[in-house]
Amino acid sequence: EQAETEKSAPAKAEEKETAPPQEKKDVEAGVSLAPESREKKRVEPGRPARPPLQESEARVKASPVARRIAAELGVNLASVNGTGPEGRVTETDVRAAAKPKPEKAGVSPAPKQPTRLPLQGEGARINLSGMRKGIAERLVQSKAPVPHFYLNIDIDASPLMEARAELKSAGEDADTSKITVNDFVLKAAVMAAVRVPKVNASFDNDAIVQYADVDLGIAVAIEDGLLTPVIRAAQNKSLREISELAKDLANRARNKRMKPEEFQGGSFTVSNLGGMGIDSFSAIINPPQGFILAVGKINKMPVIDNCDQVVVGHRMSIWMSCDHRVIDGALGAVYLKELRHLLENPALLLV
Template sequence: MATEITMPQLGESVTEGTITRWLVKPGDYVNKYDPIAEVMTDKVNAEVPSSYAGTVEALKAEEDDTVAVGDIIMTMILESEGSEAEEAQTVPLDQAEKTGGQTGGETAGEPTDTHSEKTRYSPAVLKLAQEHSLNLADISGSGRGGRITRKDVQSVIAGGHKSSGAETKQKNAAVNNEHAFAAEPAETSVSSDSGRYEEIPVSGVRKAIADNMVQAKHDAPHAWMMIEADVTDLVRYREKMKADFFEKEGIKLTFLPFFMKAVVEALKAYPEVNARWGGDRIYRYKDVHLSMAVATENELFVPVIKNAEEKSVRGLARAMNRLTADVQHNRLKQEDMQGGTFTLNNTGSFGSVQSQPIINTPQAAILSVESIVKRPVVMDEDAIAVRHMVNLCMSLDHRVLDGLISGKFMNHIKQTLENMNDDTLSL
């Protein structure tokens, strides 16, 4: 009897993953822990390892299919069961329409022609075609053996094409209603071939990010506050230390580790912020696991620095450099993304001076560090001086936090930053 392999949860709050590439095919023998597929989520790109040793019986999802956590992606004949992989079945279109469709994989070792593969469809392809009234027989497949993939269907949808049946319905509707409605002005009807816009299919990562952001805004009543800090002494200290730091560590000393240190100390002083909503209770964490938003050109990841309270500025800089490199080189692991208790967002690196971040639920708050800018500031005795100023913007879950604690927390960060200098800092 075949054993079902399901989509694993590849990060905290991750509910689905997109199979970007299968690394095995029906008939392949797989050792335990061998990678079987590359999977992409909104938080991590990772290889999924096999939990068993055995022979692949059938692939239950296509490449580019988005699969919910816990759903079946593959079946295997385990080594202990002592049998070879059986033929993986797919359903021709006429039968799929009667049965609702079955996931298709190729028969192990069977040579197939273009026609036989073209009429084999995955449930995702069938569902997408039905939703948009497309005739799959009219679509050219780019997959193996001419097989139609989800990307092929999305391409047709993006091009504004419809099946002959849908076109007939539209024409009949137009005839029936031509006397009932006045024609819309031509400028309000924009087609994809007009040159005024282009339609971009939503990738698995972008869809997952969108779903998580909507869920976070829906679940958590967001409140927002901002405070400014004078970091002139910190700017001078970093300028003095950065050359020596680079010589010893081999990495640049940015401002971010100093802000991380200030946030960690504030979380220790106000553990109410280092918490999450639990429905009928609030969970308050004893350790500070700092989630750090790291963006690539097209994706956003939130790796976690575990036990950040135990690290110096130098240690935080090392940890951040390692995680950034792992993101850039696609080396993040599942455990790198889990367990965060508070999120820090470095929007200042893009030149932003004010933002309203969305909470990384179920955490209670997220803080954005904005750009450090020179501004004239009124000092003691009404003297005006040019100072290095920074805005700190925090979004908070009002179920967990109120203004009093949040204000004290933000003021603690401000005081820590404004007192960072030669006398108080030790890398």
């Protein structure tokens, strides 16, 4: 009050005379001033002083009790709809405005970041190795942006078993005796890609890159994760050469004696978990490759032969995971048809 009654500098005298008194302005605005507002308010010890009113709040019609409750609850009076006479804000209005509003139907609150809680019975927390981090990053790069779709066939593996037994009968000292069923699958996968060259490709932004060579990736499980050594220009390799290279690469991968360029690139990959007792599975594409084959184990099962008789047969399941940007369903089916023909006629793979 003392500041208001003091005379201002001459430059401001005119302005002060023309400006209406603050009290009158408040009365014209319909603000009822409580007697204590004109006096210096005592602040009780331990109780925070009431913050000054904003201009928008000062113009609101409200009872003194409503103003006090609003200050205590942190409610902006300008945002409260008054239900009292002439729209005056009452204590009830302030308390109603302070209550949390129910969520609107169909609108979900913003998700909170989950706090990591210790797992039940957690014994150890193992930090990722560099290889595991690399595998995680590449698989996320593949599964998230690459549109996967899956095709499956069952192979009559009886001819493969017979061919394998015949090669093994040549004696353990013979090179051909070391050829495995998986080697037949690798050779067949390469030959089928040569016969259906459109699958030997990858997606590259605004184009599909079709490869001149079939660079065959072989999934090899190692202690720290997974490596995919590559047999370069596999279309020029015989069954025996593919068998020898696959064993050499797998052995060096498990013993960590590989050069980086030996497991980089590749047209497509073959992953075989049949030796670990897996009947069938689907695999994630190794980008930027166009597909991956997942090979299960050979199972004995009752089958119906050409004479409609139930006999004991051998069946092997093969899944093909395709990048739909490169390979359509029909193209994938043509490739698998060729792969089946080669595996069910293994003599074609010995040429």
